Amino acid sequence: MIRVQGLSKQVGATRILDELSLHVAEGGFVALLGPSGSGKTTLLRVIAGLEHADAGTLHLAGRPARDLPPGGRGLGFVFQGYALFEHMTVARNIAFGLHVRRPRPPRREIADTVERMLALVRLPGLGDRLPSQLSGGQRQRVALARTLAVEPRILLLDEPFGALDRQVREELRGELRRIHDALGTTTLFVTHDHEEAMALADRALMLDRGRLVGERAGQGRPAGAVVAAHAPQDRPAWPLSPANRILEA
Amino acid sequence: MPRSRPGLGEAPAWRGLLIGAALLLAAWLLVLPLLVLFVEAFSGGVAAFTAAVTNPDAAAAIRLTLVVAAIVVPANTVFGVAAAWCITRFRFRGRRLLQVLVGLPFSVSPVVSGLVWVLMFGAQGWFGPLLSDTGLRIVFALPGIVLATLFVTLPFVAGQLIPLMGAQGVAEEEAALVLGATGPQMFLRVTLPKIRWGLLQGVLLCSARSMGEFGAVSVVSGRIRGLTNTVPLHIEVLYQEYDIAAAFGVATLLAGVALLTIVLRAGLDLRGEALRVRGSQARLAVAA
Numbered sequence: 001m002i003r004v005q006g007l008s009k010q011v012g013a014t015r016i017l018d019e020l021s022l023h024v025a026e027g028g029f030v031a032l033l034g035p036s037g038s039g040k041t042t043l044l045r046v047i048a049g050l051e052h053a054d055a056g057t058l059h060l061a062g063r064p065a066r067d068l069p070p071g072g073r074g075l076g077f078v079f080q081g082y083a084l085f086e087h088m089t090v091a092r093n094i095a096f097g098l099h100v101r102r103p104r105p106p107r108r109e110i111a112d113t114v115e116r117m118l119a120l121v122r123l124p125g126l127g128d129r130l131p132s133q134l135s136g137g138q139r140q141r142v143a144l145a146r147t148l149a150v151e152p153r154i155l156l157l158d159e160p161f162g163a164l165d166r167q168v169r170e171e172l173r174g175e176l177r178r179i180h181d182a183l184g185t186t187t188l189f190v191t192h193d194h195e196e197a198m199a200l201a202d203r204a205l206m207l208d209r210g211r212l213v214g215e216r217a218g219q220g221r222p223a224g225a226v227v228a229a230h231a232p233q234d235r236p237a238w239p240l241s242p243a244n245r246i247l248e249a
Numbered sequence: 250m251p252r253s254r255p256g257l258g259e260a261p262a263w264r265g266l267l268i269g270a271a272l273l274l275a276a277w278l279l280v281l282p283l284l285v286l287f288v289e290a291f292s293g294g295v296a297a298f299t300a301a302v303t304n305p306d307a308a309a310a311i312r313l314t315l316v317v318a319a320i321v322v323p324a325n326t327v328f329g330v331a332a333a334w335c336i337t338r339f340r341f342r343g344r345r346l347l348q349v350l351v352g353l354p355f356s357v358s359p360v361v362s363g364l365v366w367v368l369m370f371g372a373q374g375w376f377g378p379l380l381s382d383t384g385l386r387i388v389f390a391l392p393g394i395v396l397a398t399l400f401v402t403l404p405f406v407a408g409q410l411i412p413l414m415g416a417q418g419v420a421e422e423e424a425a426l427v428l429g430a431t432g433p434q435m436f437l438r439v440t441l442p443k444i445r446w447g448l449l450q451g452v453l454l455c456s457a458r459s460m461g462e463f464g465a466v467s468v469v470s471g472r473i474r475g476l477t478n479t480v481p482l483h484i485e486v487l488y489q490e491y492d493i494a495a496a497f498g499v500a501t502l503l504a505g506v507a508l509l510t511i512v513l514r515a516g517l518d519l520r521g522e523a524l525r526v527r528g529s530q531a532r533l534a535v536a537a
Contacts, residue, residue: 071429083420097428
C-alpha cells in the first residue's frame with residue numbers, strides 16, 4: 001500500500017533521509033520508532049506530500065505518488081499539535097474535507113457523515129463546540145474524525161498521543177486500533193515510545209539517521225487474527241524482514 | 250505569595266506617583282492639543298467652520314485624499330498579505346533582505362520618500378524625458394501622490410501580519426491541503442479567518458496614515474490649489490495664509506479620522522482579548 005524506495009533528503013549538510021526504503025502492506029498497522037532527528041516525521045511528511053524528497057520513489061496503492069498534491073493522495077494526516085481550525089466548530093472542522101470537495105456533496109450527506117464521525121470517535125453531541133472548549137484528548141479525537149471523514153485509505157499519524165497524559169493516551173490507543181480494524185485502513189504512525197509501538201502496531205520499524213535499521217513484530221493484532229507462535233523476544237533483536245531487505249539492497 | 254523586589258508593586262506612594270506622572274504627560278501631550286484643535290476650529294462659530302470645510306478648495310482636497318486612500322489601502326493590503334505570506338511561509342534567498350526592505354519606509358525621512366519620485370519621474374529625472382514623450386504626468390499629479398503615499402504606508406499591513414503569521418505557524422494550512430483544499434480555498438477558509446483581526450488593525454493604520462501623510466506628499470504634489478492639494482497640504486496652505494480658524498476647521502477632519510481609528514483599534518483589541526479569555530476559560534472549565 002505504501003512503498004518507498006531509495007528516498008533521500010538533505011537539508012544543508014544534514015542527511016535527513018538516506019536512501020530509505022520500506023513497505024507497508026494493505027491493512028497494516030505500522031509504528032515508526034527512532035531517536036529524534038532520525039527522520040520519522042520527515043518520512044511521514046514526504047509520504048503526505050507536505051515535503052519533497054531529493055531522490056527516490058513513492059508508490060501509494062500501486063500508483064506513483066511523488067507528483068500528486070497532498071489532497072490527491074487518498075491519505076489522512078493527524079498532526080502532532082492537532083492543527084484543528086480554531087475558528088470553526090467541531091462539526092465544521094470534521095466537515096472541512098467535504099466542504100472543499102468539488103462538486104460539494106449534498107448538505108444532508110455532509111451532516112450525516114459528521115454525525116457518524118462524532119459517534120466513531122465517541123464525541124456525540126459536541127459538534128457545536130469550538131476546539132478551544134475541548135480537552136486535549138477530545139481535540140485529538142476531533143482531529144482523527146476530521147481526517148477520517150474523507151475516507152482515506154491510508155492514515156498517517158505524527159506522534160498522535162505525545163501531548164496527552166498517560167490515562168488518556170492509553171484510552172486513545174485502544175480507540176485508534178479499534179478504528180483501524182473497523183475501517184480497514186493502512187496505518188503508519190510515528191512515536192518515540194517503544195511500549196506504545198509494541199502494544200499497538202503489528203510491526204514496528206526502527207529508523208536511525210534517515211535509514212531503516214530494524215523491525216520487530218508488535219503485539220497489536222486485528223481481532224481474530226492468529227497470534228504469532230513465538231514471542232518477539234525469542235527473535236534476534238530488530239532483524240529486517242526479507243521484504244524490506246530486498247528493498248534495501 | 251513570595252514578596253516581590255522592593256520598589257516593584259510594593260510601595261503605593263511610588264506607584265501613585267508614576268501613574269500620576271504618566272497620566273499627566275499623556276494629558277498634556279495628547280489630550281490638550283486635541284482640545285485646542287477643536288476649540289480653535291469653532292472659535293469663529295459653527296458657520297465659519299462649515300464654510301471652511303465646504304469651501305471648493307477644501308472639498309477638492311478631501312476628494313483627492315479619499316481617492317488616494319482608495320487606491321493605496323487596497324494595494325498595500327494585497328502587498329502586505331503577500332509579503333507576510335512569503336516571509337513567514339517560505340525559506341528563500343533574500344528573505345531577510347525582503348523583511349528589512351518592508352520596514353525601510355519607517356526609517357526613511359518622508360521628505361526623502363517624496364524626493365526619490367521627483368528624481369525618478371520629474372522633468373529632470375531619470376525617466377523624465379521618456380515621460381514627456383508620452384505626455385503622462387507623474388510628479389505634481391495624482392500618480393506621484395499615490396506613489397509617495399504607497400511607499401510611506403507600505404510597512405503597516407505587512408508589519409502587523411509578519412509577527413502574527415510567524416507565531417501561528419502553518420499546521421492548519423497543511424491540514425487543509427491534506428484534506429483536499431485548493432490553494433485559494435486554504436487561504437479563504439483557513440488563513441484569512443486566522444489573521445483577520447491583525448489584518449484589520451494593519452488596514453486601519455494604513456488608512457489613517459495614507460490620509461494624513463504630509464511630508465512625502467508635499468514634495469511630489471506641487472501644491473496646486475483645488476487640484477493636487479490633499480487635506481494635510483490644504484491645512485498647511487490655510488495656515489500659511491493666516492486663516493487659522495479655517496486651518497483648524499479642516500484639521501478637525503483629520504483628527505476625526507485619527508479618533509475613529511483609535512476607537513476601532515480599541516474595539517478590535519477588546520474583541521481579540523475577549524476571544525482569548527473565552528478560550529482560556531473554556532479550557533479551565535474542561536480541566537476542572
